[in-house]
Amino acid sequence: MGKLRDRKNRHDDFYRRAKRESYAARSVYKLEEIDRRFKLMKAGQRVLDLGCRPGSWMQYAAARVGPRGMVVGLDREPVDIALPPHVTTLVGDVLEIDVAELRQGCSCFQLVMSDMAPDTTGVAFTDQVRSAELTGRALDIALAVGCPNGAFVAKLLMGEGFEPLLARLRETYASAKTVRPQATRKSSTEVYLVGTGKKAGAGKAEPEAEPAPASSEPEQNA
Ligand SMILES: C[S@@+](CC[C@H](N)C(=O)[O-])C[C@H]1O[C@@H](n2cnc3c(N)ncnc32)[C@H](O)[C@@H]1O
Numbered sequence: 134m135g136k137l138r139d140r141k142n143r144h145d146d147f148y149r150r151a152k153r154e155s156y157a158a159r160s161v162y163k164l165e166e167i168d169r170r171f172k173l174m175k176a177g178q179r180v181l182d183l184g185c186r187p188g189s190w191m192q193y194a195a196a197r198v199g200p201r202g203m204v205v206g207l208d209r210e211p212v213d214i215a216l217p218p219h220v221t222t223l224v225g226d227v228l229e230i231d232v233a234e235l236r237q238g239c240s241c242f243q244l245v246m247s248d249m250a251p252d253t254t255g256v257a258f259t260d261q262v263r264s265a266e267l268t269g270r271a272l273d274i275a276l277a278v279g280c281p282n283g284a285f286v287a288k289l290l291m292g293e294g295f296e297p298l299l300a301r302l303r304e305t306y307a308s309a310k311t312v313r314p315q316a317t318r319k320s321s322t323e324v325y326l327v328g329t330g331k332k333a334g335a336g337k338a339e340p341e342a343e344p345a346p347a348s349s350e351p352e353q354n355a
Contacts (some may be wrong), residue, residue, distance in 0.1 A: 135169065151189065157214050160228065160248060163190035163325065163342035164275045164286070170312070171327055173244050173284050174198055181235060181242040181278065182206040183227050183271050184249030184288075188214045194244075195220050205237045226268050232277050241280035247271035247287040250323075257322075258293055265294025270328065275328075276305055276336025285328040302328045305335035 147159040168174055174197040185206030194204045195217050201349050204220040206212065207230065212222045223230075233251050249271065251263035268289045275285040285306065289295060302309040307330030317323060332344060 156189040156192055157187035158189040159316060161193050163314040164190050164193055164246070164248075166314040166316065167286055167312055167325060167327060168193075168197065171284065171310075171329055173286065173329075175243075177201040178243040179203045179239050179241070179275070179280075180244045183245070183247040183274065184208055184267070185222060186210050186212050188212050188216065188222075190218050190246065190248055191216055191222070194246075203237075203239060205235060205239070205242070207235060227267065229272070232274055235274065236278055239278070241283065242275075242278055243280050243283045244273070244323070245271065245279050245283070245285050246274035250288065252288075261290045261292035261294060264288075264290035264323075265298060268298055269294070270302075272301060272305075273336075279331050280337075281331055281333050283331045283332070285326070287326050288323050289326055290322050291324055295324075298326060302326055306331055347351065 147162050151159040151161060168241045174180065174194060176199045178198045179197060179202060180194045182194060182204060185191050186208035188206070191204050191206045198204060200217065200219050202219060206220065207225055207227060208222070209224070209226050211224050216222070223234065247268065251260060251266040251267060253260045256281045271287045272285065279285060285302070289298060299309060299311065306328030308328065310327045311324045312327055313324050
């Protein structure tokens, strides 16, 4: 009975819309909202998607950048949906992969995004620490392979590790925000860090010590 009710709640409007629109997951609407608000993607751009399975973010990004663009996705598990030829998927652990392998011939990516989530333990502190480790690694990768003036989007469980990550984002991107998209489940503590305008030289040396340009308050949705 409890399980049935849980499943019913999971299958909300975003879930049904994703089914109707042939997206692999309802999380596509989180990315769509962030893209709409921050104007992240354009035709012809290159996008790196960390934690890309089952693939709705890649489906969305592939359509936004078009066939002149390129999408590279990485996940621990293989992706099993059909994707257009300008999408390449890699299987590997983000914590272990050689960053050079992610490039796939690209000089840099205009957008590096991560929807990675740790296997949750139910212990909030542990889950937050693991989430921060994945997001920190995603930021390391974005600083290594992101284009100058490029953008970064990454999921993070609120709590341990949030402030230091936001501080790093502020040091390395001209604008740093936290967003909680409407498609986020009410029970979830996740937010998305959004960095735009990757600073020249960011990631090559120690982070520059500059005053924070943006508020740390999560943006409220209308
Ligand atoms: C919420 S799902 C991503 C959903 C995806 N954005 C979409 O729209 O289809 C999170 C993914 O992160 C992946 N992941 C978690 N830890 C990872 C790691 N260390 N390396 C690579 N992928 C990881 C999981 O395997 C899972 O597929």
